[in-house]
Amino acid sequence: MIQLYGSPLSGNTHKIRMALTFLGLPWDERLTDAAARRSDAFAALTPMRQIPLFIDGDFTLRDSQAILVFLAARHRPGDWDGRTPEERGEIHIWLSHAANEIANGPAALRLARKFGLAIAEDQAAQVTARILPVVEAHLADRDWLAGDRLTIADLAAGPYLALMGDAGIDVAAWPAIRDWTRRIAALPDFPAMPGWPAAPIEGAR
Amino acid sequence: MIQLYGSPLSGNTHKIRMALTFLGLPWDERLTDAAARRSDAFAALTPMRQIPLFIDGDFTLRDSQAILVFLAARHRPGDWDGRTPEERGEIHIWLSHAANEIANGPAALRLARKFGLAIAEDQAAQVTARILPVVEAHLADRDWLAGDRLTIADLAAGPYLALMGDAGIDVAAWPAIRDWTRRIAALPDFPAMPGWPAAPIEGAR
Numbered sequence: 195m196i197q198l199y200g201s202p203l204s205g206n207t208h209k210i211r212m213a214l215t216f217l218g219l220p221w222d223e224r225l226t227d228a229a230a231r232r233s234d235a236f237a238a239l240t241p242m243r244q245i246p247l248f249i250d251g252d253f254t255l256r257d258s259q260a261i262l263v264f265l266a267a268r269h270r271p272g273d274w275d276g277r278t279p280e281e282r283g284e285i286h287i288w289l290s291h292a293a294n295e296i297a298n299g300p301a302a303l304r305l306a307r308k309f310g311l312a313i314a315e316d317q318a319a320q321v322t323a324r325i326l327p328v329v330e331a332h333l334a335d336r337d338w339l340a341g342d343r344l345t346i347a348d349l350a351a352g353p354y355l356a357l358m359g360d361a362g363i364d365v366a367a368w369p370a371i372r373d374w375t376r377r378i379a380a381l382p383d384f385p386a387m388p389g390w391p392a393a394p395i396e397g398a399r
Numbered sequence: 400m401i402q403l404y405g406s407p408l409s410g411n412t413h414k415i416r417m418a419l420t421f422l423g424l425p426w427d428e429r430l431t432d433a434a435a436r437r438s439d440a441f442a443a444l445t446p447m448r449q450i451p452l453f454i455d456g457d458f459t460l461r462d463s464q465a466i467l468v469f470l471a472a473r474h475r476p477g478d479w480d481g482r483t484p485e486e487r488g489e490i491h492i493w494l495s496h497a498a499n500e501i502a503n504g505p506a507a508l509r510l511a512r513k514f515g516l517a518i519a520e521d522q523a524a525q526v527t528a529r530i531l532p533v534v535e536a537h538l539a540d541r542d543w544l545a546g547d548r549l550t551i552a553d554l555a556a557g558p559y560l561a562l563m564g565d566a567g568i569d570v571a572a573w574p575a576i577r578d579w580t581r582r583i584a585a586l587p588d589f590p591a592m593p594g595w596p597a598a599p600i601e602g603a604r
Binding site (some may be wrong): 241242253255256257259260261263264265267268271276279280282283284285286287289290291293294297298314317324327328331332 | 446447458460461462464465466468469470472473476481484485487488489490491492494495496498499502503519522529532533536537
């Protein structure tokens with residue numbers, strides 16, 4: 195059985211929850227709160243002390259993007275990770291944004307606003323202001339971040355853009371992003387996440 | 400002919416220069432300095448205004464990690480990007496670190512110290528202090544970041560860790576990282592980069 199160290203309100207954990215649910219894979223989730231992450235036992239499992247942490251038998255993998263890449267290569271090769279080298283490259287633009295600008299922008303602001311963490315809010319707001327227009331413009335004329343279907347680009351970038359409201363960002367100002375996060379939430383078996391807007395999309399495009 | 404928009408002292412550009420050189424692919428490099436990056440013409444090519452930018456015919460790709468992923472999938476599939484799903488996942492840990500901690504840590508400090516850019520140095524120093532021990536410990540008992548050979552993990556993470564001296568970091572304090580960057584520099588056809596230590600490695604391990 196897959197072991198997933200995570201936390202209910204962690205968007206990074208939710209990336210993996212979505213992937214496992216869509217793949218129909220069962221998992222055992224181990225609640226790993228801030229105190230658990232500071233423990234020596236957890237540091238022995240993963241050096242950055244971050245969740246999610248994925249363990250399946252003797253295979254351990256950290257980093258939510260890396261776990262998505264592994265799951266795609268194992269279970270949806272040539273689909274979730276791109277049908278062509280070109281598409282794979284385009285998918286990875288969004289994995290990089292998920293690892294950097296989205297993590298250090300909207301996700302960091304959410305940590306400050308929702309959980310009261312002391313972070314450099316000015317810098318997080320600057321990163322947010324730089325990345326959101328790029329995502330919004332990109333989604334203005336397409337349904338998914340890369341290709342013509344859900345890929346790990348959407349799974350990686352989705353949570354912290356769906357949870358922008360928690361970060362104090364006016365979701366209505368970014369309608370293409372909002373509609374795309376609702377599109378993800380409308381997929382069969384989508385696992386609910388507190389704060390992820392799931393209103394039905396009216397009409398087709 | 401491949402067009403690479405870049406800059407001689409850009410470590411992100413050097414990731415792609417290394418890949419293209421090792422692959423034996425010719426390219427035309429277009430010097431893209433800070434002024435060029437601020438131009439509307441460049442923004443029309445790439446929304447984040449970042450280098451490197453890779454163009455081959457009608458295919459355009461931004462983000463140094465994404466370009467490496469594309470080149471591996473196109474030219475070294477199952478090798479540079481992992482022989483197994485597990486290895487591919489492990490490689491992507493380092494692509495995420497390259498996109499986030501290495502970019503926002505040592506690479507950001509280098510921008511401040513070598514080029515005088517105004518960045519949040521305290522935060523960059525904190526990120527640097529968090530990532531370097533993880534890389535050093537990881538490389539203590541292996542030659543390459545993932546697998547038993549060069550992969551895009553090394554190409555992505557290498558430049559800004561090799562150029563730590565430019566960032567004011569004491570390279571001698573991180574001997575496993577230093578030896579690994581020299582190992583990359585000792586590969587046949589390695590393209591030189593100012594600041595990248597290339598002293599021969601004494602003996603074999």
